[in-house]
Each structure stands twice: as C-alpha cells, then as structure tokens.
Amino acid sequence: MLLNLFMFWMMITEAGICLVLSLPFGQWLSHAVISFLTKNLGGKDSPANMVATVVLAVVSILFLSDVTTVYKHHSSDEVLGDGMRIRLLTAQRDMYITGFCLFLFLLLRLVYLALATNLRLEKSLGAMKKQAEGAAAGYKSLLAENETFKMQTDKLHQLLGDEEGEDKKKKVDALARLVQENADLEQKVQASAEKLKKAENQVAAVTKQAEGQSSAFMKLMDEKSESDKQLETAKAQEDESKRQRAQIAALTEERDALKTQIQDYDFMFAEAKKKAE
16 A cells, blocks of 8 residues: 555656756756766766666566456456455456556656756866867967968079079078077067066066055054154153142142141240230
C-alpha cells in the first residue's frame, strides 16, 4: 500500500515537473537547476546518479510485476468472481501508475542528459569562440606586419630599380639592415615611452603622497600653534590667579590688622569709660 502510494505521488511529481518544463519560464528554470545539479551532484559515479539508477530499477521491477499479474488474470479461463475482479482492477491500476512513472522518469532523464550536454557544449562553444577571436586578432596583426613588410620591400625595389648585380645586393642588404635597425629603434622608443609613462605615474603618486604628507604636517603645525596659544593663555590665567591670590592675602592681612586695631580701640575706650565712672 505504501509502495503504491509512493508510486502515485512520484507520478504526480514527474507530471508537475513536465508541466513546469512546458511553461515559458521553464527553460530558464531547468537550465539553472541542471547547472546546479551538474556542478554539485554531477558525474557518472555520483550518489545522485546511483539513486536515480536504483529508482529506475525498482520502478521497472514493479511495472514488470504488475504486467505479469494482469497477464495471469487475463490468461486464466476461470470465471472471475468479485474478489478476483477487484484484484484485477487493482493490478491494472498499479500497472498504469507504474507504467506512467517509468515513462515519465525515462523522459525526464533523457531531458536532463540532453540539457546537460547542451550546457556543456555551450560552454565549449564559448571557449572556442574566445580562442577563435584571439587567433583572428593574431592573424590580423600578422597580416598588418606582412603588408608593412611588402610596402618596405616595394620601396626598396623602387629605390634600386635600375641597378643590378652585387651593388644592388649590397644596397638591398644595407637597406634591409637599416630597416631592421629602424624597427628595433621603434621598439626601443616604444619601450622607453612605456617606461617614461610608468615613471610619470610613479612621480605623480609620490607627488600626491608628498602633498598629503605636507598637508598633514601643516595641520599638525596648526594644531601645535593652537596648543601653544592655549598654553600661553593658561599660563597668563595662572599668573593672574596668583596675583589675585596675593592681593587677597594682602587684603586679608590688612583686614586682620584693622580688626586688631579696632579691638585695641574698644579696649581703650572701655578702660577710659571705667576710669570716668
């Protein structure tokens, strides 16, 4: 019973997958899923392939078993009772379910293999296109060099059109050597230009770094001058506070002296008052 239920839901799942593949966005989704599966679970010896093979074998065995059961019931000459008819209908139902499961499973496996092969071929095609583009670029550069060489050869023949013999050969060799030296010098000039560009970039980087350091130094100097000003202000305030404390101490002494004098005067007035009485 559980096996039949499993076959039924497997058939429903396979039918749903086929329905999704038939939708407009199914191709993109199938490519994404197959790319993920081939990247993580691909390979002939992978566990996923082994599980798929086992499932295929189980479904095939169940289908053959159901076909055999239905054939036995149909080939018997006995009159079928109600129980046997129910068994026959059950066997036919199981045969249809397992048959559809087997058919859809084989179909999906073929689709998977075809799409995986298609994706692999697309990647190979992209790599081959890049190689072909590189080869075409190299071929174009060779053609340009060949055209340049032909132009140089034509110029040499124009310069030495009327001369023949050893003199012409010597002059041709000399001109060819000069052309080669010119090409070497052009390469050296190009290399020197590249070195000069690199040096200019390095100088620009060093200049930028020096400017940054100079700005940082100026900022530090400004902060130092500001701190010096604050320190001078603090010193001036401290001196002022010391002077004020000294004044307060002097005033306190004068106040104490005045208090002493007042007390003396009070004592003298008290003595004089006693004598007067």
